[in-house]
Structures are given as C-alpha cells and as structure tokens.
Amino acid sequence: MFLSILVFSPLVLALIVGLVPKSWIRPTALILSILHFGFSLLLFQHFDPATANLQLVEQSPWIPTLGIQYFLGVDGISFWLVILSTFLVPFTILASWTSITERIRFFHINLFFLSTAMLGTFLAMDAILFYVFFEASLIPMYFMIGIWGGARKLYATLKFFIYTMFGSLLMLLAIIGLIFMAQEQLGNLSASVLDFYKLSVPFVAGQFLSTQTLMFFAFCLAFAIKVPMFPVHTWLPDAHVEAPTPGSVILAAVMLKMGTYGFLRFVLPIFPEAAQYYAWLFLLLAVVGIVYGALVAMVQTDVKKLVAYSSVSHMGYVMLGLFAFNIYGTTGGLYQMLNHGISTGALFILVGMIYERTHSREIKSYGGLAKVAPWYTIAFLIVTFSSIAVPLTNGFIGEFLILLGGFQAHKILGGVAVLGVVLGAAYMLWMVKRVFFGTEGALVAKYKDQGLDINFREVVILVPFILLIFWMGLFPNHFLSYSKASLDHFVNNMSNYELKVGP
C-alpha cells in the first residue's frame, strides 16, 4: 500500500486544501506538502538498494479483458525521481508565497494533482496506467500556465499542449500494439511493462517500416518532445517564459525528466535492437541539442528564456548519456536528471525572486546587482557553478560521467559534446556579468531602495538547494548507491533486459 498512498495522498491533501479557510491555504498546503515529502522519505526504509528488482510492488487487475493492471513498483531508476518530485513541492509552494495572488486555492489543489500525476508516472509499471498519468500531468500544467501565466500564456499553453499531445498519441498506438503482441508471444493480453520487456519485437535492420522501428520511433517522438530534444524543443522556451515560477520549476525539474525516464524505462529496454541501430541518430541529436541549446541560450535577452534554452542543452547531455549504452553514460544521465532538477529548479526560483521585485527579466536593464543584493548574488553564483558543472558541485559528476560515456560511445560526437562545457560557461557567465557586475543598470537603480536582496523566506528556499548541490557533488555515492544495482543490471542486460518483482 505504501506506493499507492504515496501517489494518491496528494489528492486527499488537495481536498483538505479545498476545505480550509482562505487565509490558511498556504500554510496548510506547505505543511501538508512537507509531510508528504517526509512520508516519501520512508522509501529509504522500505527500499533495498542491493537488488535490481522491482520493489514495493502493488498489482491488481484494472481492465482484465485488456490485460491492463493497476501496477506500481519502484526500482533504482525511479527511486530518486520520486524523491525529487516530492522534494520540490514544498519549495514551489514557498516560492509562490507572494508571487501567486489569484485563485490561491485552485493553485494549490492543482499543484497536488500535479504531484499525483508525476509520482504516478514514475511509479506506474503498466503501460496504460503510465500513459494515463503521463497525460494527466499535462492538465494541471496546462492550468498552471494558462491561469497564472504571463502575457502570451494562451499561445504558450496551446503550443505546449498540441506538441505534447500529438507526440503521445502515436505512443498510445504503439502501446496498444505491444499489448496485442503480448497476446501472441506470451499467451495473454498484457500492458505490464515487465511483460513488454519479455517480448521480442520483430526488427529488420535498415527497414524503417519494420514493426520495432515504427514502435520505437512512436515512443521516441512522445518522449523526445517531452525531454525536449532538438528539433522538437520549441515549445519549451515559450512555455517557460509564460509559466509562473512554480510552473517553471516543476516543468523543468520534473516534467522534462518524464521524457528521459521514458527512454530509460520503455524505449531502450523494449526496443533494444532499434535503439542500438538508431543510436547514432539520437547521439547526433543529443549533441546538436547540447551545442544548439547553448548557442541560442547565449543570445537570449530574457534571463528566463536563457535558462529555458540552457535546459535544452542540459537535457541533451542526459540523452547523450542514455544513448551511450555504457555504465558511465547511463549513470551520468540519471544523475544529471537529478542535477538538472536541482540546479535549473533553483535557477528558475532565483529568476522568479528578482522578477517579483522588478517585473523585468531583460538582461540589459540590469547590471551591478551584486553590489545591492550580495546574498542573492552568492546564491545565484553557486547555482550557476552547479549549472556549468564546476567540480565539487553536483553538475560536475553528471556531466563528467556523461561525457566519459559519450566519448567511449562515439569519439567525434563525444568530443564535440565536451566543447559544450565551454559554451555552457560562456552563456551563463556572460549573463552573470551583464546582470550582476558592471555599473548599476536602470532597473537596479530604480528598485535598490526597496531592497533587492533575498529575505528570510527566500533564504529558507535556497539553502536546501545549495546544500544538495555540494552534497551531491562531494558524495555522489550517497545517491548513486541507491541506483547502482538497477543501472548495472540495465547496462549489463541491454539487449535482453528483464525486470523481476521481488524484495
């Protein structure tokens, strides 16, 4: 029952938030989300890191005629993503404390719905159940941007919705195909991901119209849009720019991971031949994404858009790691998912903090912020260093492992990806220079008397992120040890991956 409670308790929390008096909404939501995070930490007690098996499994028929089950389980691949999802909610509530002023009740209800959808996505081990959660997560995010978003919110929401809906429709078809294939090969209809792993999906090298290749690309499209990979990334900058801070944080920190998680959980193990056959394409797109995202980030004039494009670049690293098909790339990829959650989440929070004060994100109207807001600057710089992967921060571990894995997989593409570390430093530090250093910009001069530095609430938000940045950078094994068994199993059985249920 543990996972079910974990996944669905936010709905109950939403109900509570729906009933409390208006002035209690925020504190109640905050306390409940912290309790929920605390509850999720019980995973450490229940989870056995020594095995690659699927644990804490809950399985019961849902639509038996179709072999669809209610099937939850956790392993080393989803473990940290679950923790990341519950960890972020209290911070988004704190970060929205003063910036979200309209329809507060619905905002928090929405957030808890989103929490259920995210957790469900990472824990569902039935493909249809996964699909339901995967799609369901779109709806609260749609509201998040559509209701509390910026000036062009309608455009952004529509773009976001069409892109992602379109992508996943083909995936649904492929899932249905797999369910029937289970009937043929295993004797009964099944949407269980574990059964999907047992299938041998017919693959003909070089033939695009072969079953596995088609299904592979159907899944890939859905997840590639979510990641987002070049060239299907253009919904992301618009969505981020229009989204309110909490929306951006959840979007970047968790929802993009649904895409990379999808590759790790579905694409690579279910379609191993196609994945390896077309690995070059994904390595190429990943590296193009790294470089392209960085270059385009460099010339942005809006800080938030810059951070959004940096996500394209960072998620390119994750994809490079996953398609490297070795332990370094895979481990680095998983680690980078968490890192990106922490550092980009924190960056969006930081950008939101200053936006709340000055109502502008134009880089050129800033300048000299470091002098009037030193604590804010320190926090921003530390997160920047994590983002550009300076050693002893979390970002370095992920990027280093990915680049090592990528280089092992493909010397040229891996080598080009290494150049991304130069561009990463360039776009971040150039932005930092223009926003924080130099002479006082117009905006800074205008607002400096009102106090631009962070207040106590904001310090409380930022400190855990900063602690995590160094903790994950100094002692990566504290984190990796929970995923090690699963990742080793994954890499060692790449072409005939199976997952057992067990303690």
Added chain:
Amino acid sequence: MDASFLIGLLLASPLIGFFINGPRFRSKNAVLAGSIATTAAGISFLCAVTLFVKLVGLPAEERSLEALFFTWIPVGSLKVQAGFVVDQISAIMILIISGVGTLIHLFSIGYMSHDERPAKYFSYLNLFLFNMLILVLGDNLLMTFVGWEGVGLCSYLLIGFWFTDSEKAAAGMKAFITNRIGDAGFLIGLFILFLTFGTLDYSELAAMVPQVAESAWTGPITLACLFLFIGATGKSAQIPLYVWLPDAMAGPTPVSALIHAATMVTAGVYLIVRMSALFMVAPHAMEVVAWTGALTAFFAATIGMTQWDIKKILAYSTVSQLGFMFIAVGVGAFHAAMFHLMTHAFFKALMFLGSGSVIHAMHEEQDVRKMGGLAKIMPITHITFVFGWLAIIGMPPFAGFFSKDEILAYAFFSPQGNLGVWLLGVVAAVCTAFYMTRLMALTFWGKARYGSDTHPHESPLTMTIPLMVLGFLSVVGGWIGIPHVIGSVLPGHPENYFLEWLEPMIHNAHLGHPSVLMEWGLMGLAVGLAGIAAYFAYDFYILHKDRPEKIAKSMGPVHPIVENKYYVDEGYFAFVINPLIEGSKALWLYVDVNFIDKMTYVAADLSKGLSEFVKTLQNGKTQQYALYMTLGIVVVLTYALMGS
C-alpha cells in the same frame, strides 16, 4: 603526526579560513581578515615543511606519503579516490604554493588596507590556496582536474574582484572561458587515457606506460598528451590561449603575483612533469610542446618590450617565462622545468609584489611613463626589485641564471631539442633582458616624471617583509641546482641537489653529455647577450631617451603591430567571437523561430478546429475541468478498446 593528518590539515586550513572570512564578507577590517587568512596559509606552510622533512627522512625510492580520504566517484571500473600524495614533485609544489602564498597573504594586508571588501578578498585567496593544493596533491588526474577548475574559478572571482568596473568583470569572464577551452582538452585527454589504460591514477598510469615510443601522431598516448597539453596552454597561458593572462592584471596586484605568476599558471607545467612517463613515449607531442613553448617565449617577450603598463609588462614576461618552462619539458628536461618553475615563482612573485608596492605608492598609477626616480624614495622595493631583475635576466649567481641556463643548454644538446627552439629561446632571453631593464629604468631610475600631487612613499613592513624574503630567495634560490660543470670548480663542489631530488620521480630523456667547453660557451653566450641587451635598454631609457622613438619609427609598421600585441585579441573577436554570436542569433531566428515553429503552426492549423473548440471549454470552472479530464481519459481508453 601521521601523513594523512598533515595532508588533511594542509588542505583544510585554508578552507577553514575561507569559511571564517567568507560569511563576514562585508567586514572592512583588513587586519583581522588578513591575519586569519595569513595564519591559515601559514599553517599550511608549516604542514608542507613538516611533510617535506618527513620525506627527506625516507629512502629516495620510498619518498611518497599518501592520504586516502574516501572514494569519490565509484562507477563501473572507474574508481576515483579523494586521494592525495606528497612525493618529490608535489613536495616542491606545496612548499612553493604555501610558502609564497603565505608571503603574499601577508603582503595583501597592507595592500588591501583601504579596500571596501578585504574579508571577501582574503576568503577568495584562501579558497584559491585550497584548490591549488588539491591540484598538486591529487593522486589521480581527476583530482588534479578538480583543483584545476577550482583555481580557475578563484581566478575568475579575483580578477573580477572589483566587479563594478565592467572591464574587470569582463577580464574575469574571459579568463574563465578561455581556460574552459583548455579544460575541455584536458577532459578529452583524460578520457583517452582512461579508455586506454583503465585508470586515472598517476602511479598506475606510469607503471602501465609501454617502453616503446609511439611513432604515429594518432596513437592514443600521443593524442592524450596533445589534448592534455591543450589544457596546459589554457591554464599556463601559452599560444593560442594566452590571451586571458594580460587581461587578468585587472585583479588586485597580489593576486597577479600569487595566481598569475607564481602558482596557478604553472599548473600546466606541473601537469606535464607529472605525466612525464607518458610524454616521453610521445615524441610528437613533445615536439609540439617544445615549439609552442619556444614560440610563446619569443612572441610574448617581443610584446613585453613595447608595453607601458608595469603590470602588463610583467604579465607578458610571465607568459614568456612559462614558455621557457614548456621548452624544458618539450625537450625532455623535466627537472629543469620544475627548477625554473620554482625560481620563477620567487622572482616573479617578488616583482609583482614590488610593482604592487610601487602602484600602491603611486596612488594606483600603472603607467611607467609617469614614474621614474623611485629608487631613492622606495629603497627596499628598489633593492629587492633589482634582485628580481638580475634573476630574470639570468645574471649569475642569481636564481634565474641557473634555471634558465639549464633550459637553454638542454634545448641545444638534448636529443629532443633542436637549433630552432634554442635560437628562439636565446632571442627571447635577450628581449627579456631588454624589457626588464627598460622597466627598471623607467620605474626606478632617472628623474621623476610624476606630478607634484603624487607623494610616493615606501610601503609598510607587512609589505616589505615579503619583498625581502622573496628578494633573498631570488638570490640564493638557484644554488640548490648548480650544474655539475660549475659545481666542480666551486669550493666544496656543490651538487645539483634539485636534480637528485627529482630524479626518481621523473622520466628525463637521456639528455646526453655535452662537452665542458660547449657548456661554458653556451653559458657565456647567454649571459653576454643578456648583458648587452640590458646595456642597450639602459642606454635607451636613461642616457639617450630619444633613441627608442627613432628606432620605433625606423621599423615602419613592425613596431605598432607589436605594440598592439599583434592584434590577436582583435582577431579572435573578428573571426571567432563575433561570428559565433551573430551565427547564434541567426540560428535562433532562422531555425527556431522561422523554421521549426512555422512547421508547428502548420500542424497547429490542421488542428485549428480542435483548438477553437478547446478554447470554448476554458471557462475556468474546476469541476468542469475535472470532468473533461476524466472524459478525455475515457475517450482515449474507449478508442483503445475499439481498436481491438
């Protein structure tokens, strides 16, 4: 005390200093902050000395003290330890870093006494020390890389210390990004080594290196060495990545002395010495290193002759001297590189601090044309600067003489050396003698050229004591590496202790034995030419002040080109940076906005009817949304069912 504890304390002390001064960055109390930071650095120095003494007590083959703290990254067969080792190479490095470091911390107390943010400054300086020690103590390539990037970060923070000046902030950024290019090379080199040998551990790597030299340019070891060397050109400011170092002079002058002269910039040389076993079997890589060093030494020295900013002259001089060190490693004389690294740390830190003393006295004036005649007013600064000057131009028996002479000699007769490299080195040495004498003449000698509102004064003791100590070291520092040919005629026959010390650790080439006559001849030639160049400079800038301009004019377009640093920065902007920025703008505009998005619109138009419909559903009522959500799921499921 056991070695782990000492190494731990050595590293922790400056880190603790950083954590004490960091949070109180607003404090204006330079003496307090400086005392804390200097004490932290001093403790490190004491640890370094103790470790050195311990090391001396061990038999030559067993001179290695290790400290393994924890396993940092264990993934697959990669097992990176937070492990540190003090051996013959790193012992020298930690003595220099913590020793010179402590002196510069002390000097900074006076220098930063009027600054707005001394505590912040000292916290950064301590953090730098910590990272630099990690760099040289790391027992594997990745640990070195941690320090390598760490010092780059501190350099960024300290160059841009006075960040309200946009140019200074830009200089910091330039340093970091240029270094990152090198770091990318370092990483690729590291990857190649790991994929070839399966380890990043220095001792394991050295043991696995094949005996036979690689003849192909594309062999893994050659490639790895070349990529590591790219890393070195970034950190140690060699062609083509040297451009950040002159700009780095935007930082406070003691920073220039510590980071941009004595320690950080030598990291590239250290790296190659550390990897000497590999480089020795990659002759092509060695060739590239030697030539790059020689060209940089020459090229930077010519620029040095034409600059007017006292710190810029010293900066180009540093680039040039680093070039000499790369000549040394390139021709297989690794001990000579380490030797010059050490003596250079003494005399260049001395001269930077001396220039700091001058700048401090001149109220932040850095143009040597507005100085002159300071010898009488600042006697200690002057005398110590004279020692540094004689050391760098290679006058016996000052420190630089022994180290530079050794490099030039090996460039000449080592099997890896060649005439071209040697010749460039000699010309660079001659230029060095010229521009350093010019600097002395313009700054200290002749008549005062500053206005009557400037009242220079000798600096306080906290600043002059470091000058005196470094001045002393610039005189005697070379005596521990006296070459055999000189030692044999001196009373007591001093040996080349430095070479003896390093010998078990480094893989020197079979450097051959030149005839005694030739060695004396080369030495005499170098000293003689340097002396003549120095005399010319004295003549030009003291005796016949109209000559430099005449000569510059007679050189036609050559002089302005050199004075403008060969327009390299401008070239980088015109051919690399601007195209990159403009290209990126075009990418964004034409690929993202005008192509991919347009395609999306086509797709969107197709579903326009649908979206219009969706819009009408947006009425903001929660219950209805929930209903649609459920409906949607049901529709999807029904659709799935019907498919069966």
